[in-house]
Amino acid sequence: MPRTKKKYAGRPRKERSRSFLDDPNHEEADDQDLPSDEAGRLKVKRNYEELLGIRVEKLKGRVLNREKINKNIDGVYFICVECKKICHNLDEGLVEDPQTQLNLCSACAKAKGIKGTAA
Numbered sequence: 001m002p003r004t005k006k007k008y009a010g011r012p013r014k015e016r017s018r019s020f021l022d023d024p025n026h027e028e029a030d031d032q033d034l035p036s037d038e039a040g041r042l043k044v045k046r047n048y049e050e051l052l053g054i055r056v057e058k059l060k061g062r063v064l065n066r067e068k069i070n071k072n073i074d075g076v077y078f079i080c081v082e083c084k085k086i087c088h089n090l091d092e093g094l095v096e097d098p099q100t101q102l103n104l105c106s107a108c109a110k111a112k113g114i115k116g117t118a119a
Contacts, residue, residue, distance in 0.1 A: 038091070041075075045086045048077065052086075060084050061102030082108035 048064060049056075061081040069075050069090075076089045081102045087094070093106025097114055104114065 037069075041088050041091060044077065045088065048086045056084050056086075061100070061104075063103065078103045080105040080108055082112065 052059065056079055060079045062079060064077040064079065064086070067075040067077075073090075076094055078087055078089070078094060079085070080087050080092070081097070081100075081104055083105065085092075085105070087105045093109075095104045095106055095109035095114060096102070097104055097109075104112070109115075
């Protein structure tokens with residue numbers, strides 16, 4: 001006797017899928033003028049801000065995630081030590097403070113007078 005498929009009694013399949021990256025409060029009109037890769041990075045940054053919440057103070061200066069954009073370019077999400085914002089090296093730049101080994105965005109590094117090598 002052949003097996004029959006079990007019927008799911010809950011929500012329809014499309015609604016069951018995990019869509020934790022979809023923000024219901026986010027307006028799509030904000031990102032329409034940005035290229036798709038920048039819009040994607042902005043969405044990931046917002047999700048990191050929401051997920052980390054108050055732990056940003058504890059994690060400042062650390063790398064959150066590395067991604068491979070293509071064979072030659074690596075992307076890095078990090079928390080800036082000075083401004084405590086979630087940053088990406090392609091958007092805000094990444095400078096490592098040579099004395100503390102902590103990460104800064106290029107604007108904060110410039111304001112602090114650090115001309116370290118980009119990490």
